[in-house]
Amino acid sequence: MNAAEIKLRAMASGYQVTQLLCAAMKLRLPDLIGDHPVPLDTLAHKTGCTDEVLYRLLRALSSHGIFVEKANKAFASTPLSELMSSGSDSRVAAEIESIADFMYAVWGQLPTSLRSSKTAFEHVFGATNWEYRAKHPEENAKFNRRMAGAASQKGRLLANSYAFPGDTVLVDVGGGSGALLREVLSQHAKVKGVVFDQPHVFQDDDSEWPRDLLERCTFKAGDFFESVPADGDFYILAGVLHDWDDHNARRILQTCRAAMKPRSRMLIVEFVVPSDNEPHFSKMMDLYMFLTNVGGRERTLPEWSALVGSVELDLEATMPLGAWSCLQVHAV
Numbered sequence: 001m002n003a004a005e006i007k008l009r010a011m012a013s014g015y016q017v018t019q020l021l022c023a024a025m026k027l028r029l030p031d032l033i034g035d036h037p038v039p040l041d042t043l044a045h046k047t048g049c050t051d052e053v054l055y056r057l058l059r060a061l062s063s064h065g066i067f068v069e070k071a072n073k074a075f076a077s078t079p080l081s082e083l084m085s086s087g088s089d090s091r092v093a094a095e096i097e098s099i100a101d102f103m104y105a106v107w108g109q110l111p112t113s114l115r116s117s118k119t120a121f122e123h124v125f126g127a128t129n130w131e132y133r134a135k136h137p138e139e140n141a142k143f144n145r146r147m148a149g150a151a152s153q154k155g156r157l158l159a160n161s162y163a164f165p166g167d168t169v170l171v172d173v174g175g176g177s178g179a180l181l182r183e184v185l186s187q188h189a190k191v192k193g194v195v196f197d198q199p200h201v202f203q204d205d206d207s208e209w210p211r212d213l214l215e216r217c218t219f220k221a222g223d224f225f226e227s228v229p230a231d232g233d234f235y236i237l238a239g240v241l242h243d244w245d246d247h248n249a250r251r252i253l254q255t256c257r258a259a260m261k262p263r264s265r266m267l268i269v270e271f272v273v274p275s276d277n278e279p280h281f282s283k284m285m286d287l288y289m290f291l292t293n294v295g296g297r298e299r300t301l302p303e304w305s306a307l308v309g310s311v312e313l314d315l316e317a318t319m320p321l322g323a324w325s326c327l328q329v330h331a332v
């Protein structure tokens with residue numbers, strides 16, 4: 001086999017490793033296997049598998065550095081399996097769970113959805129993802145928890161890199177359970193916040209907020225296609241516009257623009273797709289948006305500039321925010 005063939009085979013068999021990780025999570029193996037080697041029969045008893053088949057799974061996982069086989073068919077954790085345990089503060093375990101729950105099936109519909117007007121999500125679940133989540137509280141709660149992990153990270157980055165003046169009001173449009181604002185308010189003691197999202201997003205949230213932060217934050221439910229809370233100094237749209245096609249993204253931008261005061265700013269926190277041939281997270285996320293959201297897409301910088309420009313907004317600055325970018329926009 002030549003090098004190109006070896007590379008292509010490795011790419012084509014990626015689905016196998018994905019399923020190994022999903023199976024490990026479903027059986028809770030990263031929580032059952034710690035630093036000290038755990039005998040196979042103990043693991044078989046706890047997972048409800050036979051020794052024989054569980055050994056084959058663990059051997060395959062260990063060949064990829066997830067667990068290590070010790071003497072007498074006992075298995076111990078590795079740095080990779082520790083990241084998958086419920087005690088880890090990494091977001092990767094939640095991501096693998098989502099892959100097992102729905103992403104794997106949705107990506108399986110990529111060839112179909114390329115030639116269809118329906119998203120892959122609709123092909124698999126018979127409803128758009130927002131309709132489905134509104135009707136399935138458990139799935140919705142998991143989705144919101146996953147979003148909250150990403151939102152906290154964006155909030156920390158924004159709080160560290162953006163000099164919010166005191167006594168300003170930030171409106172987080174499509175702000176989920178408020179994880180982004182929570183981070184910003186905790187680092188900017190004079191800033192106030194409004195989290196705006198759909199009513200069922202707040203109903204499912206059970207996160208506890210420190211009292212002083214709650215006093216500076218309000219939660220308003222509504223539909224961002226109709227209107228958003230008025231008179232904010234900053235309108236944050238984090239990971240919202242990439243869910244929508246240009247037509248609907250424009251509608252959201254217009255309701256925000258209508259709510260803005262003359263000196264208000266909009267902060268759009270999204271990926272910017274680089275114009276090169278190199279791998280970039282945004283290029284896969286773009287396809288994931290296509291698969292899950294009607295019209296969902298990631299955008300290049302010229303596309304962002306044209307989108308905001310089409311609703312009389314101007315892109316005045318762009319700053320990197322981890323893997324994301326923060327696009328600062330003002331009304332013209």
Ligand SMILES: C[S@@+](CC[C@H](N)C(=O)[O-])C[C@H]1O[C@@H](n2cnc3c(N)ncnc32)[C@H](O)[C@@H]1O
Nearest residue numbers: 147151174175176197198222223224238239240
């Ligand atoms: C991909 S999530 C982004 C959440 C969060 N801003 C973040 O950065 O992780 C998009 C959010 O838009 C909200 N959303 C969708 N349709 C909406 C609507 N019509 N009105 C208000 N919020 C909506 C969803 O409930 C969800 O919380």
